[in-house]
Amino acid sequence: MPAVRAADRRADRALGDSGIAYAPHSPKGILDRPALTALIDEAATTPLTVLRAPKGFGKTTALARWVHERSPSTPRRGVWISLGDDGIGRTEFWTLVSTALRDAGLIGVDAGLGAAPRPPDGGLPEGSWLRHTLAGALERLEEPIVIVVDDYHRVGDRMVDDDLLWLLERYRTIRFIVATRVFSVFESLTATARIGIALVDPARLRLSSAEAHQVIERLLPTLTEDERQRLVDELDGWPLALIAVAHVIGRQRVSVDDALSLVAEDVLSDELVGSLLSGTADPEFDLFVLGSALADFVTPELAAALTETPDAASLLARLEHLGFGSWSGDPADRRFEYQGLVLSSLRRRARLVFADSLAERRTRLAEWLESNGYVMDAILQHSLAQHWQNAMAVTVRHASELARADTASACRLLALVPRRDPRFEAELAVIVAVVTSAHPEATGCENTLTSRHLAESVMHALEDAEPVRRAALLFALSRAHREAERYDQARLTAERLGAALAALDTDEMEQLGDLVHFCTREIGLASLAAHRLPVAAEYLLRSSTRARSRGDDAMWLDSAGSLAYAEASLGHVTRARARVAELRSGALPVDLLTGPHAIGLRLAEAVLDLDSFAAESSIAHARWVREAATGTEFAAVASAIETASMSVGGRISAAISRAKALVSATAGAEGTPSPHTREILHSVIVDGLVMSGRVNQADEYLRSRGLRNRLVLSEARLALVERKSWQVITITEPLLRTPDASPRATADALLLRAIAAHRLARADIALSARSDALTALIGSGLRHPLMLIPRAELVTLLEWSPGGDGRAQLASLETVPDRFTAATIVQQLTRRESSVLNELFTTSRAEVIAERLFVSPNTVKSQLRSLYRKLGVSSRDEALIVAADRGLAP
Template sequence: MVSEHGSDRPRSPAAGTDPLGDPFLRTCFAVPVPPAAFLHRPRLTRRLGRVPDTPLTVVDGCAGAGKTLLVADWAARLERPVAWFTVDSCGRAPGVFWAYLLEALRASGAEELQDIGAPADAGTVDHGLLTRLAARLDARDRPVTVVLDAYDRVTALEITDQLGFVLHHAGRGLRLVLVTRVEPTLPLHRCRADGTLTEIRDAELAFTPEEAAALLELHGLHLGHDAVRALVARTRGWAAGLRLCALAARQSGDPEKYLKEFEAGQSTIADFLLAEVLERQPPATQDLLLRVSVLDRFCPDLADALTGRRDAGPVLAELHRSNAFVEYLGHAWYRLHPLFAEILKAHLRMRLPGLESELHRRAARWLRHAGPLSDTLAHGAAAGDWEFTARALVDDLALGQFFTGLRSGDLDALFARMPPGATGPEADLVRAARELAGPDRDRACVHLERARRASARAGPGRAEVRLGCALLDTLDARLAGAPDRAEHAARTARELWRDLPAALLDRHPELPALLRTHLGAARLWAGRFDDARAVLSEAAAGRDAATAPPREEALGLLALIDLLTGWPTRAERAALAALADAERFSLAEPAGLDLVHPVLAAVAVDRDELDDAQALLDRAAAVRPVPPDPVTAACRVIARACLQLARGRTEAALETAGTAVPAAVASPWAEDRTALVVSAAHLAEGRPETAVEVLRDAVGRDAACTVAAARAHLAAGDPDAALHLLDRLPADRSGGPAVTVRALLVRAEAAVLRGDPATARRLAVRALADARRERLRRPLLEAGPSLRRLLRSDVLQGALRSGPADRPGARGRIPPRTARQTALVVEELSGRERDVLRRLARMMSTEEIAADLFVSVNTVKTHLKSAYRKLGVNRRSDAVHRARELRLL
């Protein structure tokens, strides 16, 4: 049952926090409290009583038509909880809208939604999150009722599309009530046709003469029948107009005469509001109303800060009780009726020109100490006080929110208005952060250097500014490929943390996550894999939405380390973990995933899944054509060159490998991997001596290059030199399976050339077993002709089947391409199963497939199980590969 301050729910909205760790604005979840002079209207609440039978209800009327109070009165009489969300500025971006709506649902008692995730980006919402939400709602025994008040404030068209998707697929689990001034762009014509829509529109919201008479009596006015009918005719039953008339007439000596004069003499409601409502208030109350008109919401203390008095509390309470268009939001917060506020603001500019900026300035300073940072910044910007606004952001340690979090887009848009004349180190830091978050690093460096110099001139104080400089310095050094400078900047940042309040640092977990990720990337570029792994593992350990982008980036960097050290399955696992995390927090294509697709492409090349590798590289280039940093750029170049080499395009591979990656210092692993590709290209063209020479500097330093050099010696007919190189390779630097399998194959081929078939078979069996576990195919295809004959022999395959690799859980035989056989499917795949497989091949999640095919997630899982059984596999990647072998895709 809805209570005076909201609803009897399992927990208060105050218990939740938004994905940045800040408390949600509780007033957005509060069910409005009808005023004392509110008229219960049974004819309309009976219409709302149809909500349990129709998925969608739209209460659509003009400003002041009484929509919100009508629905609030109906909700208060229900015997079940209602999820109420008043859309404000916090709900105009898709990510923010869904974060608030999910919190409203959880606060209403929908416990099954606790673990479905939440958006972490202001501008986007992953389709998988919406699919999970719809599926969970569809599974409910009883529907949940959701009221979206002021839905007309939603300006992003994608929100309406997303809401329509959830409503359609939630089935009987969701009953949605939209309170709006304009008709939503949902397909209402279909709902009207099939009877699944309840509508209460402007004409029905209009007061009847009987209702108007009852309303006037609640205001202490007893008018004759004809007078009431005349008033209803002139106001067309507009609720706000009737209330305004009642308030003004009540103060007149002859209310009936006054209302007749109003009917004849007033041309606009604005004139009436100003002359008969505002000007009839005491001067101090008029002044208060004019001043608070610059605020979206206000409490008595904030109103006092704008008036310079201390009496706002009782004045606001009385204005609300007298229904003077001051609405109570709950928790001591109020707002003006939007139309009234707009008229008051216009009158403020006329009556007190120049005061509006000063009021915004006072509001910003009050909110700086007692309100959310977003409101502080908005009022500071409205006042034109950009130095204060930038200082508030930097002092709050919120500079990292340009790179992560729901408000990154809002911050960028707000500070895009900052004029060039705004000075100070904080303003320059904000400019530098905006540019570093975008594509212009050169301009960012100019602003960052200016902020650094201004901070140095200010002396040892202002630790917040110096911390901001250190954070941006670390990012800039990482983007420039300057590891030593990144180490110095990160060390400075860690030292500055000791000078800042722990409570302030705790509010911004994104700061250490960003710092560790940038430092880890710089160490990786320098080839310090162990040091990079240590700091990246810390960055990847977070769990909240505020740290999602750096966490996913750290996972991508860890995946690259695994790839470079020869562990493709571990690399794939880390990359997929990054994708899953992005899906959980609705980050469709965040910057943190720039490295994931090239890494997965490189793994696919080693597994000879070349079409998949091409699709992954194409997707990476489409999302971000210019790689953001040298690590990503080098990874893309090397993965693309390896793919071209695997396809037999040696000239293209050599050209790609020669692509320059701008960086302050060269990366040892990037140079080694480039040499590896160049050497392999020469070897493929029949130039083994050149292949050996290309790798001369990398031999002994990089295990993969050493093994490749040994293979080139074999091709040159020198097995002794090949074995000598492998024997010199330290055991602790031998690398993972992608390296050791190749090393075993080189040793096996050397044994063949030296006339030792028993040793060759023993080594080949070990290599095939390890390759099977990792699904490695390229090393087998790269083997020399004499070894390939051995790999295809029945004797070797029999030894492999009876060897140590033949155990529960081991994968089936992975023969080289030359020995593949086309197996038959015992049972034909259905058309729908093929549809599912095609989407699996495009790396779509189960939820995305369900949404694309307009079926439930459970239906997709059923098709998958059936397809797996028919194909004889138990993993999605194996199913795709098997289907391609059978030419089903």
């Protein structure tokens, strides 16, 4: 199924040049300090917590652990802000905070300093404007939050301290935790503040002797006891110094004395960075470290695989791990990227030393990564170098492999979208289309495909595109139209894509690579969204077969589930049930079956349950789709299926009301829901009115909405209960002559035609239609059309069985709910009779009714006699009761 609509924010956002919003991941593998985590947990119960210590005391690491290991009593959501520059001003700081809150979805997109108008000259003082704007944003918070500010010592305006205390005194649902190297911060304010302030000093952050020995044992197990004790004594529990010295000793094979001399002044001094660089004998490892450090996408496993250098993997494995985005309440949420203190220093140094050759280095690294099978990393490097054509080429060649990359990598790539070069927007569109197609679960990443400007860029690029590039661009354009709910345009583009694929020769197909399979699925999904079900089934079958053979679980579930939905909607019920059973056989991971790739499967199950009259189960599946695909055509389809299931379950009046509400709510709207989905809702309304005996209302609905000749089956059903048998045969004739009519529509039309012909004593037509209807029902496994026929007429048709072929269906009627009321078949009232009936509810005097309708009293009396005859009553009181029962009351 298509990607679920992305949230309007990215998972990773740089906050200008002054800071980065990160949700850090707890570093693993060096040392567990549960006591320190518990200490911060306790301190965080106060409105403000301050961790203050010199550089390298593990403030960031301690807070990173706390974020992911804190107790349930603390707020479950918040933001992390790392300040990047010194001398950050008051307005700049609070802009960073409000932007982080807005990007995390904790305040509205129109809230915060970034969205607020600046005060005019002579207006509010700057401080008053700041506090007023922040207060307005924070008043909208719906839950308690934590705001963590790392490197708070970079704030250059101490009025920020006053602002912070002012906010905390007014909003007790907010917690601030700051880490700083400046001891004087909040010192003078602690005595006068009206809120609690918890101070965590260096003594609490130092490593104990036992913890220091534990670090040395892990990093340097070959040191003698004396050497270990010397390190413990000399570094006095300084966490980062101990780890850095251990790195130098392990990497450079130097003595303890030489290692200690390197960190005498600065733990991560230029000497340390230089020794790491100069000590690299392998030039490819040098390229790898520099390139990866610049990109911040290093993992220990990748380092080991590429360099075959155990020391490199060991070094990277011990770095502090940081992530991105705002953290959620789910402790299992691991949307994180890797970044370390040493790599941060390498990056800063490399930007100075190698500034002129960064793009070249990234390109070389990307080529190397691709050749070694690390496709996503290669695309990232090309993208960071702004080489979008190269990035698109790698994406096209290895599209299927992107599905195997983790979601965090997909988000990182999508986060580069705003840095696009206008000259290469078409290439960018292809990259984003492939990545979002492979990773619909990347919902935290901004998706710019719905931008009409981007679609126009693709269409412009199509004008002179060579065949392979043309196919890739058509794929991106079809997906862009589909994401923007332009389903007819998506279908037309998909048709052009199919023609473009058919025109490719063998060499060109090879150049298109894995993208050809993405194109096949896209044609199927675009056809499905436009309700071209036979075409959708054809292409989705190809896509699911290929995905299954390659072991691509996500694409198989996506394609096969969508195929099952198409088959179930067409009426190939037996086939669809077998496909669903295969997907549910236990071969697929549970997380796939509960994610966006399962939307097609759940829609199929909703239709199949509706067809077997399991109304509540169908409703449950449809509601799951509505929530998972909010705002898309498939959510609209799910709403229509849910409404139809209510009718199947016997709640016909409620189904009619809900369908009318859904139709009214989307009247005149473009996109979602599509005309086909609206016709489903119209059918629910008309069929419901017919089944509940309100034939006049059904006729009026068809007439007033201009639906005659569009809702063929509902119109034929209405004609059947009005005993207009020849009209039933006339209405169904064109549908049955349509060569591509679905089994569902065919079976329904044949049943209606057979009953009408039987009434007319046209045995030839009745027998033929009855035989064909039973063949269609038995061959496809359909059951739902049986419920849409008045039970008495259906039984008569099946019992009229010269050949006995209706006995099985007759016996199975026990499981088919009878939703037609006993008084369904009535004579239709004329418009004048309906007007008289409406007036009859307010008065019994013919003279008054005549005056209101501008007719003579004799005319009213004539209409009353006809009305009473049709209703089968002899008095006004009886007429009112019967009319109310049949839904004819005004």
